[in-house]
Amino acid sequence: MTKIDVAIIGPGNIGSDLMYKVMRSSCLNMKLMTGIVESEGIKRAAKMGIETSTDGIDAVLDRDDIRIVFDATGAKAHLAHAPLLRKAGKIAIDMTPAAVGPYVVPCVNLDSLSQEMNFNMVTCGGQATVPIAYAVNQAADSSYTEIVSCISSKSAGPGTRANIDEFTETTAKALETVAGADRGKAVIILNPAEPPLMMTNTIYSIVKNPDPERINRAVQKIVEEVQKYVPGYKLRTPPILDGNKVTVIVEVEGAGDFLPKYSGNLDIINAAAVWVAQKLAVERLMKEKGPGVISAEAGEGRRG
Amino acid sequence: MKRKIKLVDVTLRDGSHAVGHSFTREQVARIAGALDRSGVEIIEVTHGDGLGGSSVNYGFSAVNDMELIEAAAGVIRKAKLGALLLPGIGTIRDLEEAYERGVRVLRVATHVTEADVAIQHIQAAKGKGMFAVGFLMMIHMAQPEKILEQARIFVDAGADYINLADSAGYLTPDGVRERVAVLTEHLSIPVGFHAHNNMGLAVANSIAAIEEGADYIDGSLRGLGAGAGNTQIEVLQAVIRRYGWESGADLDRLLEAAEKEVAPVMKRPQVIDADSLMLGYSGVYSSFLLHAKRASQQFGVAAKDILLELGKRKMVGGQEDMIVDVAYELSKGR
Numbered sequence: 001m002t003k004i005d006v007a008i009i010g011p012g013n014i015g016s017d018l019m020y021k022v023m024r025s026s027c028l029n030m031k032l033m034t035g036i037v038e039s040e041g042i043k044r045a046a047k048m049g050i051e052t053s054t055d056g057i058d059a060v061l062d063r064d065d066i067r068i069v070f071d072a073t074g075a076k077a078h079l080a081h082a083p084l085l086r087k088a089g090k091i092a093i094d095m096t097p098a099a100v101g102p103y104v105v106p107c108v109n110l111d112s113l114s115q116e117m118n119f120n121m122v123t124c125g126g127q128a129t130v131p132i133a134y135a136v137n138q139a140a141d142s143s144y145t146e147i148v149s150c151i152s153s154k155s156a157g158p159g160t161r162a163n164i165d166e167f168t169e170t171t172a173k174a175l176e177t178v179a180g181a182d183r184g185k186a187v188i189i190l191n192p193a194e195p196p197l198m199m200t201n202t203i204y205s206i207v208k209n210p211d212p213e214r215i216n217r218a219v220q221k222i223v224e225e226v227q228k229y230v231p232g233y234k235l236r237t238p239p240i241l242d243g244n245k246v247t248v249i250v251e252v253e254g255a256g257d258f259l260p261k262y263s264g265n266l267d268i269i270n271a272a273a274v275w276v277a278q279k280l281a282v283e284r285l286m287k288e289k290g291p292g293v294i295s296a297e298a299g300e301g302r303r304g
Numbered sequence: 305m306k307r308k309i310k311l312v313d314v315t316l317r318d319g320s321h322a323v324g325h326s327f328t329r330e331q332v333a334r335i336a337g338a339l340d341r342s343g344v345e346i347i348e349v350t351h352g353d354g355l356g357g358s359s360v361n362y363g364f365s366a367v368n369d370m371e372l373i374e375a376a377a378g379v380i381r382k383a384k385l386g387a388l389l390l391p392g393i394g395t396i397r398d399l400e401e402a403y404e405r406g407v408r409v410l411r412v413a414t415h416v417t418e419a420d421v422a423i424q425h426i427q428a429a430k431g432k433g434m435f436a437v438g439f440l441m442m443i444h445m446a447q448p449e450k451i452l453e454q455a456r457i458f459v460d461a462g463a464d465y466i467n468l469a470d471s472a473g474y475l476t477p478d479g480v481r482e483r484v485a486v487l488t489e490h491l492s493i494p495v496g497f498h499a500h501n502n503m504g505l506a507v508a509n510s511i512a513a514i515e516e517g518a519d520y521i522d523g524s525l526r527g528l529g530a531g532a533g534n535t536q537i538e539v540l541q542a543v544i545r546r547y548g549w550e551s552g553a554d555l556d557r558l559l560e561a562a563e564k565e566v567a568p569v570m571k572r573p574q575v576i577d578a579d580s581l582m583l584g585y586s587g588v589y590s591s592f593l594l595h596a597k598r599a600s601q602q603f604g605v606a607a608k609d610i611l612l613e614l615g616k617r618k619m620v621g622g623q624e625d626m627i628v629d630v631a632y633e634l635s636k637g638r
Contacts, residue, residue, distance in 0.1 A: 146360045146361060148622075150623060161420050161421045162420075162424060163424070164391045164392055165397070185359055188392040190392070191619070191623070192417040192445075193618035197618075202626075204360040204361065204625075206360070237628065237632050242602065247628055
């Protein structure tokens with residue numbers, strides 16, 4: 001079967017977990033892992049038989065085979081990478097908070113972004129909460145949506161910690177622009193409990209049409225949509241209606257590809273990114289090459 | 305020379321929990337004015353959960369933080385005006401606005417093991433020339449060595465003092481002593497302490513902290529605060545005098561402020577009821593109290609059981625959303 005060649009820039013935790021996810025895909029080919037220094041991540045990729053480089057983005061730009069590039073570096077680096085990737089005709093999937101391209105939450109707005117060349121994956125909390133916020137807004141019209149994401153301390157990397165405002169500000173913006181709430185607010189909590197807790201996300205919506213039936217149906221349906229690409233996504237507390245306030249709590253257990261299962265926050269953003277790449281590979285790129293009949297759903301490999 | 309203790313008043317911040325974040329501009333102006341005349345060092349004015357705390361999760365403020373800060377700034381002459389910020393809830397943008405409205409002391413609070421998320425906020429506050437405080441919450445959940453390690457993160461970021469908060473009102477004086485002592489012994493900057501009275505030990509614990517070298521002590525008029533409240537500042541002032549120390553505050557004026565300004569705005573007596581005792585006993589964040597009482601009504605389960613389960617699950621400050629999760633689960637008998 002034809003596969004689309006992809007590269008990952010940034011062989012850290014996110015990049016390494018992405019690598020495992022790409023390797024399980026039946027329509028993506030994990031072609032190149034590139035960083036700027038020799039690192040554990042580069043060694044790991046090489047050991048898996050994957051081509052590696054320490055030339056950073058330069059290793060990607062003049063390669064005609066590579067069509068999709070995951071950028072798992074940092075916001076500053078991606079601001080520099082984005083125009084170069086665009087010029088080279090590569091589809092960029094941006095794991096950083098740079099937000100050069102539009103926010104994408106696959107089950108909500110991927111289909112409407114068919115011409116984009118640069119996709120921003122929002123935040124882990126955004127991937128976990130925007131689908132619910134969107135579903136509730138569709139069913140009941142939210143004037144205000146607020147989310148609380150709690151992640152285990154161990155799964156919060158130095159990047160998240162040094163820029164925690166970016167999480168709250170970006171997630172809040174996505175609640176408005178992607179989920180459609182009139183106003184959004186986001187809170188993040190780190191919990192150091194041992195053994196580490198699974199990621200939990202609470203989505204509060206203040207709604208104009210509090211119809212419990214419609215809200216329930218919409219939430220159940222969107223949870224199933226997310227589960228297509230994040231098997232560990234679970235409705236923990238179904239919609240609770242209290243006047244015009246709707247409370248929904250979801251839990252995310254990671255797939256345990258490279259990162260431990262409690263890192264559901266990292267898993268969900270990576271799983272969403274790979275899902276975006278697969279959809280694009282199937283719908284946009286394979287159409288050009290014309291191999292026909294596989295779907296992104298079929299492209300999703302089995303998860304352990 | 306007499307030992308000099310600096311009093312930090314949190315009536316208009318932690319006390320905000322106790323009145324359901326309902327402070328008005330007028331109440332803030334009156335209380336802040338009375339506090340200023342009584343000679344406290346710092347007057348903290350913010351939603352109970354800090355800047356940006358007004359929310360579904362923590363309760364909406366009747367009046368926006370910035371307006372309340374402005375109301376306080378308009379009456380304070382001698383004291384410094386402070387605000388609290390919890391990274392993950394409030395942002396640097398909030399602190400900048402608070403600065404513009406007159407805040408000059410920024411206390412940045414994290415869970416006791418997570419100080420590094422606050423480096424950017426401490427630095428931003430210092431960049432504005434503010435007095436910046438590293439504030440570690442739920443200190444009963446960490447051993448002294450860990451607390452020292454985390455305090456050093458704040459020191460390196462530029463904090464002017466380190467405040468230790470027994471947010472669950474869990475510690476006994478010995479537990480306070482060992483935690484304060486390790487900091488006063490090893491750090492070059494002052495140490496402060498913030499108590500909750502859930503086990504009836506707030507004043508005793510504050511005294512223990514002072515004896516181990518703490519210079520800044522949090523308190524509130526009438527003890528107004530989350531859970532069973534904070535160290536009652538007028539009582540603390542009397543006890544400080546009894547010990548022969550100085551604080552620069554005037555007991556009569558504190559008593560008058562408590563009586564004339566705070567007593568009339570209280571929504572319930574600040575006592576140790578069964579549920580607030582349970583906070584201290586099981587090590588649960590004090591501001592969970594009123595949310596748990598509400599969830600108890602909504603789901604028909606005892607607040608005490610909700611709080612015990614939250615303690616078992618090791619929930620930390622800010623996880624008010626898990627109160628609904630626990631109450632729902634208990635109601636389903638899952």
